[in-house]
Amino acid sequence: MRWAWAAAETMKPEGDHMGRIGTACLLIALAAPAAAAADLPARKPGLWDIKMSFEGRAGVQSVQQCIDAETDAIMQSSASNIGSQNCSKRDVVKAGDKMTIDSVCMVAGKSATSHAVVTGSFDSAYTMTVASKSDIGPINMTIAGKWLGPCEAGQKPGDLILPGGMKLNLRDMANRPGGPGGPPPTPR
Secondary structure, three states: OHHHHHHHHHHOOOOOOOHHHHHHHHHHHHHOOHHHHHHOOOOOOEEEEEEEEEOOOOOEEEEEEEEOHHHHHHHHHHHHHHHHHHEEEEEEEEEOOEEEEEEEEEEOOEEEEEEEEEEEEOOOEEEEEEEEEEOOEEEEEEEEEEEEEOOOOOOOOOEEEOHHHOEEEHHHHHOOOOOOOOOOOOOO
16 A cells, blocks of 8 residues: 555645645545545546645545556555454445445544545546544545546556646555565665
């Protein structure tokens, strides 16, 4: 999951007072949506536009993800592994196209309680609202995912296109030393 942390760090504004908790929320969005990864259906392969907005902060962060079944599973698996290791509570209730997830997890060494509601279709568009409380304070965010169509020319499954056009590839990062599934980093 280091790939997502690194990607989230590139999106964090200089001097961001939300620190690691804000970055952790971006991590959730990049894994789209990590809070319920083990319980959500796979997203339709292709290019997804993920928009994240935070209550009390101006602007919307936008990330595009080119996925196929394998890279969507990588994101969900990475998020599920983190959640299963760091969450003492995770209650999931499904009703029609709505899913509610209540959890208590350790994020950046701090206990965080969250309530997430996911609605929509993983073939076309979904919305997740997350309300979290921690020692640092409340964080409320909305994540909206929209399927744009097939990945564009020059994109490959696993590509994350960050604000400013920076592109990272999950598969490449997963195979780097220290990445999930890659060889351990070489000691210096």
